[in-house]
Amino acid sequence: MSTGTLALIIFVVIVLQVGIFVLVGLYRQKQELRKIGLQVDVEPNFASPASQPVESTTTEAWSGFRKFIVQRRVMEDKAQSICSFYLTPVDGEPLPAFKPGQFLTFKLQIKDPVNGESKNIVRCYSLSDSPQPDHYRVSIKRVSAPADHPDFQPGRSSNYFHDHVKEGMQLSVKAPSGHFYLVEEEPLPIVLVGGGIGITPMVSIVNTLLNSGSSREIWLFYGLRNSADHVMKEHLQTLQRAYKNFHLHICYSRPGEQDIEGVDYQHKGHANIKRLQLTLQMKRHQFYVCGPRAMMESLVPALEEWGVANEDVYYEAFGPATLPKHKKSKPQPSKPVEIGQEITVTFSKSGKSIIWNPDAESLLELAEDNDIGVDSGCRAGSCGSCQTALESGDVEYSQEPDADVEIGHCLLCISKPKNNLTLTV
Ligand SMILES: Cc1cc2nc3c(=O)[nH]c(=O)nc-3n(C[C@H](O)[C@H](O)[C@H](O)COP(=O)(O)OP(=O)(O)OC[C@H]3O[C@@H](n4cnc5c(N)ncnc54)[C@H](O)[C@@H]3O)c2cc1C
Numbered sequence: 001m002s003t004g005t006l007a008l009i010i011f012v013v014i015v016l017q018v019g020i021f022v023l024v025g026l027y028r029q030k031q032e033l034r035k036i037g038l039q040v041d042v043e044p045n046f047a048s049p050a051s052q053p054v055e056s057t058t059t060e061a062w063s064g065f066r067k068f069i070v071q072r073r074v075m076e077d078k079a080q081s082i083c084s085f086y087l088t089p090v091d092g093e094p095l096p097a098f099k100p101g102q103f104l105t106f107k108l109q110i111k112d113p114v115n116g117e118s119k120n121i122v123r124c125y126s127l128s129d130s131p132q133p134d135h136y137r138v139s140i141k142r143v144s145a146p147a148d149h150p151d152f153q154p155g156r157s158s159n160y161f162h163d164h165v166k167e168g169m170q171l172s173v174k175a176p177s178g179h180f181y182l183v184e185e186e187p188l189p190i191v192l193v194g195g196g197i198g199i200t201p202m203v204s205i206v207n208t209l210l211n212s213g214s215s216r217e218i219w220l221f222y223g224l225r226n227s228a229d230h231v232m233k234e235h236l237q238t239l240q241r242a243y244k245n246f247h248l249h250i251c252y253s254r255p256g257e258q259d260i261e262g263v264d265y266q267h268k269g270h271a272n273i274k275r276l277q278l279t280l281q282m283k284r285h286q287f288y289v290c291g292p293r294a295m296m297e298s299l300v301p302a303l304e305e306w307g308v309a310n311e312d313v314y315y316e317a318f319g320p321a322t323l324p325k326h327k328k329s330k331p332q333p334s335k336p337v338e339i340g341q342e343i344t345v346t347f348s349k350s351g352k353s354i355i356w357n358p359d360a361e362s363l364l365e366l367a368e369d370n371d372i373g374v375d376s377g378c379r380a381g382s383c384g385s386c387q388t389a390l391e392s393g394d395v396e397y398s399q400e401p402d403a404d405v406e407i408g409h410c411l412l413c414i415s416k417p418k419n420n421l422t423l424t425v
């Protein structure tokens with residue numbers, strides 16, 4: 001055999017080996033994606049056009065509450081504090097699509113541990129997966145009593161979900177809603193910042209974009225304590241390996257002894273403005289932020305100071321425990337009220353008339369400060385539980401309500417009086 005023939009055979013063998021190696025790699029990747037439920041025919045070069053529309057059905061959203069059955073529960077973290085619930089409609093009809101970032105509203109009947117009476121509790125939970133034709137998924141964190149008040153009753157809805165909502169059980173659910181969602185009109189690079197349980201809408205956005213074959217650059221900064229709280233770790237790592245346009249930055253604020261930098265997480269510290277500045281190029285991005293109060297209060301204004309236009313920042317707070325007191329706007333000095341110009345708020349059922357305090361955040365706060373019992377859940381205009389009938393007068397909203405408001409009613413948590421007001425409470 002001549003040297004040339006031998007070289008040719010060696011060359012062919014090497015090419016064959018490389019080919020087999022690549023094929024096995026691709027096969028494994030497809031298996032991984034299939035395992036986590038993402039589309040498998042997307043090759044990792046992502047030559048697909050930017051921002052393909054998310055597949056949607058034409059099914060109309062339902063009004064009021066619809067019955068869903070819990071098909072599956074899956075614990076998502078080592079600490080077993082976050083559980084996903086897979087829900088299918090009892091009527092078996094198709095589900096309307098939703099925009100990733102939106103949430104479902106649940107009405108639960110929960111017994112008060114003190115007096116044993118059942119009470120309706122309304123809570124919102126973000127959809128945590130891309131739209132699917134036959135089921136929705138939400139992922140719920142068990143909320144304990146605050147560290148400085150261990151005597152308080154732990155979170156009612158979240159603990160009810162963890163302890164009592166089993167597979168096969170039925171739940172009352174409102175159609176997906178919410179104004180925090182992926183904006184697809186402008187195919188800008190996307191920066192998602194999720195802190196703690198604020199990761200849920202971000203996973204929905206990531207899954208939706210990657211599933212649609214979008215070539216938009218996506219950065220996900222996920223801030224959490226350490227691997228014990230790390231939600232959907234394997235899923236996110238699989239996506240990172242599979243998609244070149246998906247950049248995962250896990251930030252552990254307090255890594256555990258077993259946690260390895262570069263393996264379990266990328267950065268020690270918080271998912272804050274410094275981390276974004278060190279990572280991102282100076283160009284226009286769309287920012288989506290959802291996380292605990294401290295993160296929202298620092299990051300949202302810091303983005304503005306960094307020069308990010310308001311129109312490129314979308315954010316959502318997750319209710320009382322995490323709602324920032326002051327959002328983007330700087331605190332306004334309180335306006336002096338001239339004598340005779342005060343606004344009186346009358347709570348007709350309680351028989352109380354109170355002069356409106358212009359420094360109060362909302363009518364809900366005014367009611368609570370004066371021991372007037374009003375239901376509330378999210379305190380952010382999302383769940384609808386503080387909806388109250390207006391007998392007379394007008395209110396103005398500090399933000400657009402996410403919940404549907406009946407005519408002649410208002411959401412106390414996000415409204416202030418414009419003039420003298422009478423409320424049926
Ligand atoms: C749009 C939106 C999306 C959301 N998405 C998610 C999601 O995807 N996943 C998720 O897990 N959560 C999400 N949330 C938060 C969720 O809706 C609930 O707010 C959360 O589960 C806590 O509700 P709970 O009924 O368990 O707690 P609550 O009963 O409302 O209690 C909240 C806290 O108050 C404490 N407390 C009890 N009594 C008192 C008292 N007297 N004074 C002061 N504090 C007291 C409790 O101990 C607890 O720490 C979302 C919220 C919104 C608005």
Ligand code: FES
Nearest residue numbers: 377379384386413
């Ligand atoms: S408390 Fe949820 S809308 Fe007001």
